[in-house]
Amino acid sequence: MPQHLSDVLNACERMGKLNVRGEELRTKLPGASPEALRKALYRQQRAGRLVRLSRGSDHWLIVPLQHASTGSPPLETWLDPWLRKTLGTPYYVGLLSAAETYGASPYAVMVTQVMVENNRRPVTVGRHELVFHACSRIEAMPTRWHESADGRFKVSTPELTTLDLIQRESMLGGMVRVREVLRALWPHCTPQGLILALDAMQSVPVAQRLGALLTLDDQAGLRAPLSDWLRDRPTRLIALEGALPPGNERDGHTDTDFKVWVPPQQGANS
Incomplete structure (x- = not known):
C-alpha cells in the first residue's frame, strides 16, 4: 500500500484519473488517521497539486504539472464528473458559453455559464470561474455532449442556446449584443x-x-x-x-x- 498521499495522487494521474473522492483516498491510505489525511490534503492544496471543487462535496481534482499555471485542468476533465456524478445535479453549459462551443460568440467569455435546477453560488476552480443560472424543467431541455481530448460536458443544443439567449438578453448586455451571437x-x-x-x-x-x-x-x-x-x-x-x-x-x-x-x-x- 502507498504510504503517502502524493504517491496516491501520482498513481491516479498515471492512470488518467484526475477526479478523486475522499472515500477513495481514505481506502488507499488505510493507515492514515482522519486528521493526518486532512493535513495532507491541505498541504497538497497549498502546493497547487489538488483543488477541492466545492465545500462539502469531498470531490478533489488533481492538477497535472502542465496545468499548474492555470490552477486546474480543462473544464471537460471535471465539470460533468463533479456536477452530474458527485452532486447528482442536472446541468448544461449554456448561454454565451454554449455559443462559444459552436464558434458563435464574438465576445471573449470570461466566465462559464452553467444552467442548473436550483441557484448555486459561483465557483472558482483555478482560473475557471463558473456562474450558475436556475432553469426549470432542466432535465427536459435538449442537450448534446461537447467533447475534446480531455473529456466532455453537456451543452445546450444550438436551438436551445438561441432561446436561452433571447430569454435572458437583459443580463447579457441587451438584444443588440445577443443578435450578434445569433447571426453566427x-x-x-x-x-x-x-x-x-x-x-x-x-x-x-x-x-x-x-x-x-x-x-x-x-x-x-x-x-x-x-x-x-x-x-x-x-x-x-x-x-x-x-x-x-x-x-x-x-x-x-x-x-x-x-x-x-x-x-x-x-x-x-x-
Missing part, C-alpha cells in the same frame, strides 16, 4: 431542433421574439416551423426587449406576424 448561431440550427427546444421551454413570448429576429435576419427556413408552432397558442403584443412603451412613444415598427414591436435601433442592419 443560425447556421447551426435546424427546424427539427428548434421545435424540440420550443416544446421543452414552452415560452410563447420567447418564441414571438425569436420570430421577429428570424424575420429581421431573413431566416425563412426557421421562421416557417416557428409560425406553425405558435399558430394555436395565445399571443399578445410585446416588445422585442424590455417592456412595451406607451403607444405614442413607439417609433419603430410592429412585426404583425409575431406581434412584436421592434424599436428603430433594432432594424435589419443593426
Whole structure:
C-alpha cells in the first residue's frame, strides 16, 4: 500500500484519473488517521497539486504539472464528473458559453455559464470561474455532449442556446449584443431542433421574439416551423426587449406576424 498521499495522487494521474473522492483516498491510505489525511490534503492544496471543487462535496481534482499555471485542468476533465456524478445535479453549459462551443460568440467569455435546477453560488476552480443560472424543467431541455481530448460536458443544443439567449438578453448586455451571437448561431440550427427546444421551454413570448429576429435576419427556413408552432397558442403584443412603451412613444415598427414591436435601433442592419 502507498504510504503517502502524493504517491496516491501520482498513481491516479498515471492512470488518467484526475477526479478523486475522499472515500477513495481514505481506502488507499488505510493507515492514515482522519486528521493526518486532512493535513495532507491541505498541504497538497497549498502546493497547487489538488483543488477541492466545492465545500462539502469531498470531490478533489488533481492538477497535472502542465496545468499548474492555470490552477486546474480543462473544464471537460471535471465539470460533468463533479456536477452530474458527485452532486447528482442536472446541468448544461449554456448561454454565451454554449455559443462559444459552436464558434458563435464574438465576445471573449470570461466566465462559464452553467444552467442548473436550483441557484448555486459561483465557483472558482483555478482560473475557471463558473456562474450558475436556475432553469426549470432542466432535465427536459435538449442537450448534446461537447467533447475534446480531455473529456466532455453537456451543452445546450444550438436551438436551445438561441432561446436561452433571447430569454435572458437583459443580463447579457441587451438584444443588440445577443443578435450578434445569433447571426453566427443560425447556421447551426435546424427546424427539427428548434421545435424540440420550443416544446421543452414552452415560452410563447420567447418564441414571438425569436420570430421577429428570424424575420429581421431573413431566416425563412426557421421562421416557417416557428409560425406553425405558435399558430394555436395565445399571443399578445410585446416588445422585442424590455417592456412595451406607451403607444405614442413607439417609433419603430410592429412585426404583425409575431406581434412584436421592434424599436428603430433594432432594424435589419443593426
